[in-house]
Amino acid sequence: MISSAVLVFLSAYMPESMAAKIALAVPLAVLLYTLKFIFTRRDDDEMQPVTLPLCPLRTISPFFRRRFDFLREGFQLTGESVYQFKILRQTVVVVSGAQARREFFQSRELDLASGFQALSGAIPTIPGITTNLDQRAIATIHRRLAAAQSSDRLSQLIPQILDDAARILDGWGPSGTLDPFERIAEITFQTNVRALACTELASAPETVARLRALYATLDAAATPASVLLPWLPTPSAVRRLRATRAIYHIVRGAVDARLAARAHGEDARAGDTMQMLVDAGDVPLVIVGFVMGLIIAGARSTGTTASWLITFLAGHPHWQEKAAQEVAQLLRAHAPPSLPSPSSPPSPLATTAPAPAPAPALAAALARVPLGAWERETPVLDALPWAFDPARFVRGGGAGGGKEGGGKEEGGQEDGGADEGGKEGGDGAGAYVGWGAGETVCLGQRLARLQLKLVAALVVRAFELRAVGRDGRVLDALPRPNWNDSLTCKPAEEERCFLRYTRRTADGDASSDSD
Numbered sequence: 001m002i003s004s005a006v007l008v009f010l011s012a013y014m015p016e017s018m019a020a021k022i023a024l025a026v027p028l029a030v031l032l033y034t035l036k037f038i039f040t041r042r043d044d045d046e047m048q049p050v051t052l053p054l055c056p057l058r059t060i061s062p063f064f065r066r067r068f069d070f071l072r073e074g075f076q077l078t079g080e081s082v083y084q085f086k087i088l089r090q091t092v093v094v095v096s097g098a099q100a101r102r103e104f105f106q107s108r109e110l111d112l113a114s115g116f117q118a119l120s121g122a123i124p125t126i127p128g129i130t131t132n133l134d135q136r137a138i139a140t141i142h143r144r145l146a147a148a149q150s151s152d153r154l155s156q157l158i159p160q161i162l163d164d165a166a167r168i169l170d171g172w173g174p175s176g177t178l179d180p181f182e183r184i185a186e187i188t189f190q191t192n193v194r195a196l197a198c199t200e201l202a203s204a205p206e207t208v209a210r211l212r213a214l215y216a217t218l219d220a221a222a223t224p225a226s227v228l229l230p231w232l233p234t235p236s237a238v239r240r241l242r243a244t245r246a247i248y249h250i251v252r253g254a255v256d257a258r259l260a261a262r263a264h265g266e267d268a269r270a271g272d273t274m275q276m277l278v279d280a281g282d283v284p285l286v287i288v289g290f291v292m293g294l295i296i297a298g299a300r301s302t303g304t305t306a307s308w309l310i311t312f313l314a315g316h317p318h319w320q321e322k323a324a325q326e327v328a329q330l331l332r333a334h335a336p337p338s339l340p341s342p343s344s345p346p347s348p349l350a351t352t353a354p355a356p357a358p359a360p361a362l363a364a365a366l367a368r369v370p371l372g373a374w375e376r377e378t379p380v381l382d383a384l385p386w387a388f389d390p391a392r393f394v395r396g397g398g399a400g401g402g403k404e405g406g407g408k409e410e411g412g413q414e415d416g417g418a419d420e421g422g423k424e425g426g427d428g429a430g431a432y433v434g435w436g437a438g439e440t441v442c443l444g445q446r447l448a449r450l451q452l453k454l455v456a457a458l459v460v461r462a463f464e465l466r467a468v469g470r471d472g473r474v475l476d477a478l479p480r481p482n483w484n485d486s487l488t489c490k491p492a493e494e495e496r497c498f499l500r501y502t503r504r505t506a507d508g509d510a511s512s513d514s515d
């Protein structure tokens with residue numbers, strides 16, 4: 001009908017054959033356009049995730065105080081795998097499932113730093129101190145971080161990290177009980193300062209302790225008010241500003257000393273990471289940003305992972321022994337004991353007498369194991385992230401490569417928080433996001449892995465560990481990570497667990513002089 005009306009109309013102006021062609025083409029074009037519109041229509045309302053039916057003021061407290069439970073309840077409340085809600089004026093979109101996870105990690109528009117700033121606070125912005133880090137400065141910092149993890153640099157760091165860790169372990173004495181979330185994290189904080197800052201700071205234990213306390217203040221004072229309304233002078237916001245300034249002055253002092261030394265033509269023998277940046281001609285803003293920013297990026301995550309790793313090993317003696325044997329094997333292969341000369345006292349590693357092996361001697365032996373061996377010859381240590389099922393690699397024939405293992409360990413923790421934490425899941429590719437994925441991957445991964453292995457190797461070879469409760473009794477099952485504590489995941493107060501340690505002899509047995 002449309003065609004005939006068009007035909008009559010057009011015939012008045014042009015030859016009939018041409019009018020017929022156009023009369024047929026017009027409705028066809030209208031039809032195609034309509035179909036295209038229907039199938040490619042973007043209905044904005046339908047594209048928007050469903051909104052959590054809560055007043056924005058009622059989301060604040062649970063989002064900050066029990067984030068994991070709150071987000072999980074959101075899934076139940078909406079019945080959707082993707083939903084959104086408001087925190088004051090910020091819209092937060094919560095995603096789950098393999099596809100959403102992939103899209104999230106692959107998106108180039110999302111900005112990790114802004115997300116942290118808006119929802120976790122990170123480092124408060126102070127003009128002239130923590131602002132002005134534009135994209136170029138950040139790109140430089142990332143390039144320097146890559147250089148700080150070159151094979152040469154990591155090989156230099158191995159003995160230094162081991163020395164640092166051994167000094168702290170030596171302070172533990174031959175036996176005792178400790179809180180892993182304090183004392184293991186202390187080790188990795190020290191090794192992070194060593195790896196990311198400079199000798200002057202890392203070799204001054206009181207400065208490292210002060211820095212650690214200041215970073216802890218930054219974390220503890222990240223209250224809803226100080227994060228959401230950072231300009232409001234609440235007590236916690238003031239504490240965060242003071243801590244930031246204090247960290248800045250410590251780091252800036254070290255940077256200025258290095259720059260002054262360079263300006264005076266003094267020989268740069270330090271050979272540490274800060275010197276690498278100074279030698280590259282970086283300005284103080286970039287060097288300070290590198291140290292302050294990366295310590296915050298690395299300290300918590302490495303500390304938390306190391307604390308849980310050692311806790312899980314303490315709660316799984318079978319895997320602890322396998323790890324200790326692997327370390328012993330590394331030592332046999334790469335650092336065989338030298339024959340004691342008649343004048344020198346026998347090395348604690350060479351002797352067969354069951355004397356306790358002091359941590360520094362062990363560290364010296366482990367320092368002879370090359371980087372390549374730490375990165376490629378440790379299937380057992382590789383198979384231990386914190387969703388504790390080391391045998392999964394063996395079952396899957398994947399990264400582990402070990403021949404033994406397999407099967408569930410007696411008394412083991414089967415689920416390990418796997419599906420809960422969203423770390424290991426049954427929904428295929430992209431399920432493991434321990435180091436990020438897609439466009440957002442951890443840029444400090446090589447260093448972090450090495451640190452974790454070195455600390456774990458030293459601890460399991462130096463001590464025999466058991467996980468105990470407050471009453472000192474060995475735990476049958478480890479407590480579950482508290483996902484609401486997004487910094488350390490340490491178990492809730494009533495479920496706290498501790499490490500009981502006994503120094504091993506040079507043979508690797510637990511020393512009989514204790515406990």
Ligand code: HEM
Nearest residue numbers: 112294297298301302305434435436440441442443444448
């Ligand atoms: C066990 C220790 C560590 C774990 C599990 C870890 C994990 C992650 C993850 C999952 C991300 C992605 C961002 C996110 O989803 O939150 C990330 C990003 C990052 N990590 Fe790590 N990290 C660790 C240690 C470190 C260390 C020691 C450094 C520095 C030396 C570091 C530097 C970074 C940087 C710079 C980014 C940001 C990357 C970007 O902006 O795209 N991380 N890390």
